[in-house]
Amino acid sequence: MIIAAADGSSLSNPGPAGWAWFVDGDTWAAGGWPHGTNNMGELKAVLDLLEQTAEADDDLLILCDSQYVINSVTKWMPGWKRKGWKKADGKPVQNVDLLQAIDAALPGRRVTFEWVKGHAGHELNEAADARARAAATAYQQRQPVNAGPGFPGTPAASAASCTPEAAPAPVPAAEPDLFSEAEAATEHPAIASQRRWLSDELRGDRDAAAELLHPRFTGVDTRGVSSGKGRILASLAPFPDPVSMEIDGVEELAPWVVLVRWHARSRSAVSAHASVWVKQGDAWRLRFDQATATTR
Secondary structure, eight states, X not given: OEEEEEEEEESSSSEEEEEEEEEETTEEEEEEEEEEOHHHHHHHHHHHHHHHXXXXXXXXXXXXXXXXXXXXXXXXXXXXXXXXXXXXXXXXXXXXXXXXXXXXXXXXXXXXXXXXXXXXXXXXXXXXXXXXXXXXXXXXXXXXXXXXOOSTTSOOSOXXXXXXXXXXXXXXXXXXXXXXXXXXXXXXXXXXXHHHHHSHHHHTOHHHXXXXXEEEEEEEOTTOOEEXXXXXXXXXXXXXXXXXXXXXXXXXXXXXXXXXXXXXXXXXXXXXXXXXXXXXXXXXXXXXXXXXXXXX
16 A cells, blocks of 8 residues: 655745645655645645546545645535536536546545644654645746656656646635535535524523633624623524624634634624634534724
């Protein structure tokens, strides 16, 4: 079995970007672009690994610290393909050229993906991360990139360096996070819980609300006043005016820790929110919420 870690790096996300996969000190490859994202790097590392090992008659275990990559390849791609490479909301899938190339490289292969925690001392992951970051830094400094030896028996990209690669596609201003790519018709549980927090049903049931709030919950309102769980529950009630919720973005801060950025709108006010949700057992609980008054 071939065991390899694949990783990506972007210095500004988007910005100078690199990718790398690593088996051992004699078997690895790296590259990048002057402008790209972490997700592009993660996907390109997987694609290059698949391409360079295409003739190897071995099972392939790919270690990734990106749940976005693993979920994209193992869960979401079949649905995207059925919808013409569009997500459940009808919007185009990001990084579609890389994903389509990965999809084309998988048939007939015995490939397994495994998630590993990044920056946690995993030897292969750390080696891939260092090489991806070095490639991104080389593009930032306009220096040659050490492309590595590649996989034995395949033509190396270069003996010691590689020329600039063409970026797969124009990079959007902000890379979509892990959960914005979800194909499932249902929302990510943290978003569903966020919507539930605004519902009249929950705000009229303090026991249910207490279950939804983390024991160490802190909320900061539009006046800058900070409140803990007890104070929030004591004053909890349905909103006087209907409140709608608009999701601005979702970001995985750590395994089972999710930041939801959203706007609350009513007839009388608009506020921007940053809410942190933490999974405890089988439930997502609201750990922190900060509201900022806005006119948008």
